[in-house]
Amino acid sequence: VGTRPEIIRLSATIKSCDKYFNHVLVHTGQNYDYTLNQVFFEDLELRKPDYFLEVVGSHLGETMGNILAKSYEVLAEEMPDALLILGDTNSCLAALSAKRLKIPVFHMEAGNRCFDQNVPEEINRKIVDHVSDVNLPYTEHSRRYLLDEGIQKQNIFVTGSPMKEVLDEHLTKIEGSS
Numbered sequence: 055v056g057t058r059p060e061i062i063r064l065s066a067t068i069k070s071c072d073k074y075f076n077h078v079l080v081h082t083g084q085n086y087d088y089t090l091n092q093v094f095f096e097d098l099e100l101r102k103p104d105y106f107l108e109v110v111g112s113h114l115g116e117t118m119g120n121i122l123a124k125s126y127e128v129l130a131e132e133m134p135d136a137l138l139i140l141g142d143t144n145s146c147l148a149a150l151s152a153k154r155l156k157i158p159v160f161h162m163e164a165g166n167r168c169f170d171q172n173v174p175e176e177i178n179r180k181i182v183d184h185v186s187d188v189n190l191p192y193t194e195h196s197r198r199y200l201l202d203e204g205i206q207k208q209n210i211f212v213t214g215s216p217m218k219e220v221l222d223e224h225l226t227k228i229e230g231s232s
Contacts, residue, residue: 055145057145081103125152126155129148133157136160138160191212197212
């Protein structure tokens with residue numbers, strides 16, 4: 055994870071992983087202050103990450119370089135069976151480090167497209183979709199985009215969005231906060 059939206063969207067997935075198998079939770083540190091980070095771990099009742107990479111540099115190039123270098127170090131040390139990536143923020147570029155280490159990459163939220171190459175996330179999406187071993191789009195529409203780009207159908211599994219589980223778990227708290 056690296057940003058607020060990733061923490062929120064992955065919260066139910068992280069809890070399921072905690073329940074069913076051993077895994078390592080890595081936070082790139084793109085959002086690093088309390089109101090953009092720790093409060094979400096507390097409110098969503100998530101455990102602290104095993105690694106906090108503190109990737110933010112003095113400019114975007116340094117931050118992206120830090121994501122690649124620091125994720126590579128963690129992945130080389132841990133050598134997990136796979137890497138699960140969500141979305142299209144710069145933290146997803148850790149997929150490149152995994153591929154260099156021959157670690158399979160699973161990409162949640164694959165296939166989203168805005169068709170504007172000036173949007174940085176669009177570039178990230180395409181890179182990660184094309185290096186991933188398994189793409190996990192939320193919709194049939196996103197699956198078709200992946201197929202149109204030449205990604206093999208046996209590597210694409212439509213999963214739906216994990217937000218339903220997140221909302222179901224926290225609905226009472228959400229309704230009580232208004």
